[in-house]
Amino acid sequence: MNDEPGPSGRVASAADDADRAVLVLVAAGQLDALQDLYDKYRTMAYSIALRITADASLAEDVVQDAFLGAWRNAARYVEGKGSVKTWLLSIVHHRAVDAVRRRRPTVELPEREAVPPSAMTLPDIWPEVAGNLDREDIAAALTSLSDVQREALELAYFGGLTQQEIASRTGTPLGTVKSRVRLGLLAMRRALIEAGQVASDGGIGPGGGAAGGRSGNPGGGALA
Amino acid sequence: MSDQRMTHELARDFAAAYVLGALEPVEEAAVREHLMSCPEPHDEFAELGGVVQYLAEIPDLEMVEPPAALRDRIMAAAAADLAARAGAAGPANAPLTAPTPTPLPTVAERTDRLERTERGTRRGASRLAWAVQIAAVVAIVVLAGWNLLLQGELSNARAYDQAIASVVDTAAKPGSQTVILAPAENSRASGIAAVAADGSVLMAMRDLPATAGTQVYEAWVIVPNSDPLAVGGFTVGPSGMAAFTTRPATTPAGSTIALTLEPTPGSTAPLGPIVAAGVSTAPKS
Numbered sequence: 001m002n003d004e005p006g007p008s009g010r011v012a013s014a015a016d017d018a019d020r021a022v023l024v025l026v027a028a029g030q031l032d033a034l035q036d037l038y039d040k041y042r043t044m045a046y047s048i049a050l051r052i053t054a055d056a057s058l059a060e061d062v063v064q065d066a067f068l069g070a071w072r073n074a075a076r077y078v079e080g081k082g083s084v085k086t087w088l089l090s091i092v093h094h095r096a097v098d099a100v101r102r103r104r105p106t107v108e109l110p111e112r113e114a115v116p117p118s119a120m121t122l123p124d125i126w127p128e129v130a131g132n133l134d135r136e137d138i139a140a141a142l143t144s145l146s147d148v149q150r151e152a153l154e155l156a157y158f159g160g161l162t163q164q165e166i167a168s169r170t171g172t173p174l175g176t177v178k179s180r181v182r183l184g185l186l187a188m189r190r191a192l193i194e195a196g197q198v199a200s201d202g203g204i205g206p207g208g209g210a211a212g213g214r215s216g217n218p219g220g221g222a223l224a
Numbered sequence: 225m226s227d228q229r230m231t232h233e234l235a236r237d238f239a240a241a242y243v244l245g246a247l248e249p250v251e252e253a254a255v256r257e258h259l260m261s262c263p264e265p266h267d268e269f270a271e272l273g274g275v276v277q278y279l280a281e282i283p284d285l286e287m288v289e290p291p292a293a294l295r296d297r298i299m300a301a302a303a304a305d306l307a308a309r310a311g312a313a314g315p316a317n318a319p320l321t322a323p324t325p326t327p328l329p330t331v332a333e334r335t336d337r338l339e340r341t342e343r344g345t346r347r348g349a350s351r352l353a354w355a356v357q358i359a360a361v362v363a364i365v366v367l368a369g370w371n372l373l374l375q376g377e378l379s380n381a382r383a384y385d386q387a388i389a390s391v392v393d394t395a396a397k398p399g400s401q402t403v404i405l406a407p408a409e410n411s412r413a414s415g416i417a418a419v420a421a422d423g424s425v426l427m428a429m430r431d432l433p434a435t436a437g438t439q440v441y442e443a444w445v446i447v448p449n450s451d452p453l454a455v456g457g458f459t460v461g462p463s464g465m466a467a468f469t470t471r472p473a474t475t476p477a478g479s480t481i482a483l484t485l486e487p488t489p490g491s492t493a494p495l496g497p498i499v500a501a502g503v504s505t506a507p508k509s
Binding site for chain 2: 029031034035038039042043044045046047048050051059060063064067068071072085086089090093094097133135138139141142153154156157158160161162163164166178181182185186188189192
């Protein structure tokens with residue numbers, strides 16, 4: 001769509017812009033646009049829902065709920081709070097986690113909002129970096145986690161378990177689980193930033209090399 | 225202000241679990257409340273939250289295509305939702321009140337997507353027309369559906385939505401046709417139907433008076449210049465709804481699908497009054 005990647009090689013941001021344009025139409029009640037959005041993200045959405053629920057029909061319900069939630073609440077998507085993809089998949093994730101928690105007899109759930117509040121739909125890691133990440137980079141970033149960190153993150157994200165539930169499931173003190181979750185996310189973040197910058201320096205697309213040095217990285221230094 | 229300070233620190237402490245959705249509901253609510261009122265920045269939420277989406281891309285996440293029918297179900301539900309909005313805004317604003325049969329789009333039409341959306345203007349019978357068509361049909365359902373909701377018959381409305389979704393599923397398949405069943409004189413019954421490739425007719429009907437005694441509703445396929453062919457009957461309860469699949473029959477495009485109320489099952493020629501009917505329409509190829 002965008003024939004000329006900008007000087008910083010932000011191809012992914014062009015894709016984000018296209019998504020935003022589609023979402024504006026969704027907010028305006030255009031069914032066509034909803035179908036576009038669905039066709040683009042259905043596989044990812046369904047795969048996540050299926051992994052979390054481990055139940056094909058529940059996963060379908062989750063995806064349907066999530067896209068209808070997006071359909072009804074597209075106007076509440078806040079630009080600057082992350083890409084449409086992140087927003088959409090976070091809705092899928094929340095719905096799926098709610099669905100599996102509801103299935104557990106002991107847990108009572110408060111009525112959740114249709115769409116996660118904006119504080120929950122979070123910015124991508126710096127579009128400049130994120131745009132340069134491919135699946136291999138992400139896989140590599142995940143290997144920077146220790147086994148226990150990865151286990152804790154996956155139990156939370158795909159298992160829908162709370163920290164306390166992870167602690168009792170794995171027989172680990174709550175404090176330890178908390179630090180695994182926190183350090184795991186920080187380690188991933190660092191690895192993703194590095195991978196994104198390397199890819200950018202490697203000159204994917206014209207001007208990639210020039211952009212690498214200054215790729216926007218708010219708060220990155222605070223990690224050291 | 226030391227209390228607030230504490231809460232601020234606590235919120236920071238909870239950030240990782242919060243962005244993962246791994247807090248207990250009470251904790252999550254407390255953090256959310258704090259975030260909404262806290263004057264100080266909470267960059268850690270964005271910093272950590274930006275990472276979470278990448279967990280979805282772990283290499284061992286098996287990518288699975290959802291069933292094709294899911295799309296149609298979502299689109300039908302969204303169309304119903306749209307119609308409900310139009311209905312809520314007042315009948316005068318309803319997008320269409322007298323739907324006429326419109327061909328469903330071919331697969332090629334439906335896959336020809338983004339550019340057209342971005343171009344804005346469209347010619348001819350686009351997918352939008354198709355969607356509006358479905359919306360219009362569902363609008364009838366939904367406008368009446370408000371009454372159902374008021375009557376506390378939500379489950380009936382849902383059942384009908386599901387029946388509609390099944391019809392839409394069938395209609396989306398290759399070789400199928402669509403039929404909009406409009407009420408006959410002195411009848412309020414209406415619905416939509418899809419003729420499957422095997423010639424069976426899947427129908428979703430509403431506002432059918434309940435059958436009594438031996439009465440049945442009988443579905444008929446009427447090929448032009450031929451006698452009506454009975455393709456199956458069903459009874460209806462107080463909900464007035466019916467989801468029914470007929471026996472397969474040869475049903476070329478342009479056939480009439482009609483529903484009559486028969487005094488007894490097994491009629492070979494219609495005896496009772498027609499309650500709803502429509503003409504089958506094949507998609508453009």
